[in-house]
Amino acid sequence: MAKITIDGKQFEADSKLTIIQAALEQGIEIPHFCWHPRLSIAGNCRICLVEVEKLPKLVIACSTQVADGMVVKTNSEKVVNGREAVMEFLLINHPLDCPICDEAGECKLQDYAYKLSEGVSRFEFDKIRKPKRVELGPNVMLDTERCIMCSRCVRFCDEIAKKPQLTFIQRADHIELTTFPGEKLDNPYSMNTIDLCPVGALTSRDFRFKARVWEMSSTDTICVGCARGCNTKMWVRNNEILRLTPRLNPDVNEYWMCDHGRLETFKSVNSDNHIKAPMIRKEGELVEVGWDEAIAKVAMELKTYKKHELAGVGSAFAANEDNYLFVKLMYYLGIKKFDYKRHIIEDDQDELLIRADKTPNSTGTREVGVVPKDGSSDFSAIIAGINNGTIKALYVMDDNIAADRAVADALLKLDFLVVHAANENETTKLADVVLSSSTYAEKNGTMTNFQGRVQRIRPAITTAEQDRALDGFAMSRLDKFGAHNDRWMNGPRHDARPSWRILLGVANALGAKWKYATVDDVFNEIASTIESFKGMSYLRLGLRGMMLKRTTEAVPAGKR
Numbered sequence: 001m002a003k004i005t006i007d008g009k010q011f012e013a014d015s016k017l018t019i020i021q022a023a024l025e026q027g028i029e030i031p032h033f034c035w036h037p038r039l040s041i042a043g044n045c046r047i048c049l050v051e052v053e054k055l056p057k058l059v060i061a062c063s064t065q066v067a068d069g070m071v072v073k074t075n076s077e078k079v080v081n082g083r084e085a086v087m088e089f090l091l092i093n094h095p096l097d098c099p100i101c102d103e104a105g106e107c108k109l110q111d112y113a114y115k116l117s118e119g120v121s122r123f124e125f126d127k128i129r130k131p132k133r134v135e136l137g138p139n140v141m142l143d144t145e146r147c148i149m150c151s152r153c154v155r156f157c158d159e160i161a162k163k164p165q166l167t168f169i170q171r172a173d174h175i176e177l178t179t180f181p182g183e184k185l186d187n188p189y190s191m192n193t194i195d196l197c198p199v200g201a202l203t204s205r206d207f208r209f210k211a212r213v214w215e216m217s218s219t220d221t222i223c224v225g226c227a228r229g230c231n232t233k234m235w236v237r238n239n240e241i242l243r244l245t246p247r248l249n250p251d252v253n254e255y256w257m258c259d260h261g262r263l264e265t266f267k268s269v270n271s272d273n274h275i276k277a278p279m280i281r282k283e284g285e286l287v288e289v290g291w292d293e294a295i296a297k298v299a300m301e302l303k304t305y306k307k308h309e310l311a312g313v314g315s316a317f318a319a320n321e322d323n324y325l326f327v328k329l330m331y332y333l334g335i336k337k338f339d340y341k342r343h344i345i346e347d348d349q350d351e352l353l354i355r356a357d358k359t360p361n362s363t364g365t366r367e368v369g370v371v372p373k374d375g376s377s378d379f380s381a382i383i384a385g386i387n388n389g390t391i392k393a394l395y396v397m398d399d400n401i402a403a404d405r406a407v408a409d410a411l412l413k414l415d416f417l418v419v420h421a422a423n424e425n426e427t428t429k430l431a432d433v434v435l436s437s438s439t440y441a442e443k444n445g446t447m448t449n450f451q452g453r454v455q456r457i458r459p460a461i462t463t464a465e466q467d468r469a470l471d472g473f474a475m476s477r478l479d480k481f482g483a484h485n486d487r488w489m490n491g492p493r494h495d496a497r498p499s500w501r502i503l504l505g506v507a508n509a510l511g512a513k514w515k516y517a518t519v520d521d522v523f524n525e526i527a528s529t530i531e532s533f534k535g536m537s538y539l540r541l542g543l544r545g546m547m548l549k550r551t552t553e554a555v556p557a558g559k560r
């Protein structure tokens with residue numbers, strides 16, 4: 001350990017740390033562009049200059065290791081003048097693009113120009129012109145003029161994605177970022193370079209020019225693209241999701257997420273093929289009805305079958321709370337045959353984040369009890385039971401099981417099929433009753449990733465039912481976060497309920513007297529009845545989640 005002093009504050013720091021790291025541990029932020037906690041040190045932007053007593057010149061805090069007795073000043077006159085000079089150099093050729101730049105509002109160069117620069121340029125010559133719309137790859141666009149050559153994107157590709165695709169050409173003020181000859185910036189993690197870029201040089205081809213950052217609200221949630229459950233921020237304007245960005249969780253995804261999760265997982269939430277309201281099949285056609293009628297129909301139908309003629313399919317796409325009440329309904333009805341469908345793509349897994357299991361909550365689904373009692377009640381046995389006529393009615397929650405042609409053929413043989421779904425799909429087309437369920441972006445709940453980490457999902461957009469429930473106090477609450485436009489400009493998307501509430505309605509229509517006022521009540525019951533969730537609450541899960549006390553299966557060394 002080394003005893004050091006930064007800006008008059010004396011403390012002990014690990015002697016392996018650099019000044020910038022030691023300062024950050026004490027909450028002292030030293031300006032930086034090229035330094036990033038998970039990348040190697042480049043030391044090329046020079047904005048982290050600090051003064052160290054007894055050293056003749058300013059030093060860069062990102063590459064200078066702390067030493068016992070070191071006294072550091074981060075805001076002395078010498079440092080302020082040094083930083084101003086660095087900013088002046090960085091801005092000499094930087095275009096005056098802020099009014100049209102996607103990064104404006106979250107740009108380090110813009111922020112530091114306000115904080116650390118005089119705001120006056122002595123440069124009287126024409127700025128160097130460089131290409132402004134370079135398609136670096138399928139997902140990333142480069143504005144070469146805006147690049148400050150920090151090399152974060154280059155190092156990310158080399159060190160994290162392990163795909164060396166970017167490099168610099170030319171020298172001095174003619175230097176340009178580009179791809180290697182014959183290469184594109186095309187790897188499963190390419191869009192992390194956009195988050196890393198401290199300026200607006202790298203932009204998302206999907207998101208660019210869609211919104212200014214201050215027009216959107218952001219909600220802390222997780223990605224549902226695979227069993228990793230990367231921590232994300234969901235950015236919304238006018239009740240429409242516009243982008244996902246990764247959120248730091250050192251135990252799950254560090255600072256990163258994959259391009260598939262970032263681009264594909266929210267499109268179905270925005271899509272036009274939403275189920276608008278509950279539906280019942282009448283004279284061969286699905287027609288929209290009210291919730292009371294739909295739930296009464298399901299309860300009435302379920303009562304007409306013998307227990308062994310009924311089966312259920314839970315969902316690894318649904319939350320722990322949904323699956324917990326699903327199991328409870330199965331027990332209430334005396335149904336012994338229930339399971340969930342696996343969605344594994346064996347050869348689509350890597351060492352960084354991506355998992356072969358393409359569902360976000362397999363571990364939680366099993367942990368709350370959606371597990372076959374024996375070989376005669378697993379998913380394939382249920383389909384076999386439908387095919388041989390022993391199973392006549394099926395309850396399916398939030399999974400398009402009929403996307404598999406063989407399963408679709410089996411479902412045609414059922415007498416009664418009830419389905420929870422957010423979007424029209426192959427399974428809803430075959431259903432007798434469709435109960436419109438909320439997507440992960442419209443509800444509170446938890447999911448458990450492959451490591452056994454229980455993490456929160458939170459609503460970022462509203463459904464018609466939430467709109468009705470929120471009226472009265474929502475305006476003031478949403479106003480507080482500057483997000484009031486999100487629901488009033490586009491209006492509610494559809495009349496959906498979270499699956500746990502649908503199951504509650506069905507159970508009570510069947511005569512159960514379940515009393516869950518909110519999803520917290522369901523989670524609290526899980527935490528008090530299932531050993532592995534003991535001690536958890538939404539409050540304790542916080543932003544980074546908690547590990548299950550045990551998992552039903554060990555964390556895999558290989559694929560699953």
Ligand code: SF4
Nearest residue numbers: 147148150151153197
């Ligand atoms: S494009 Fe952005 S991240 Fe890459 S070197 Fe330039 S400024 Fe840095």
Ligand code: SF4
Nearest residue numbers: 223225226230258261
């Ligand atoms: S690795 Fe999985 S959870 Fe993470 S962003 Fe990609 S799809 Fe989403």
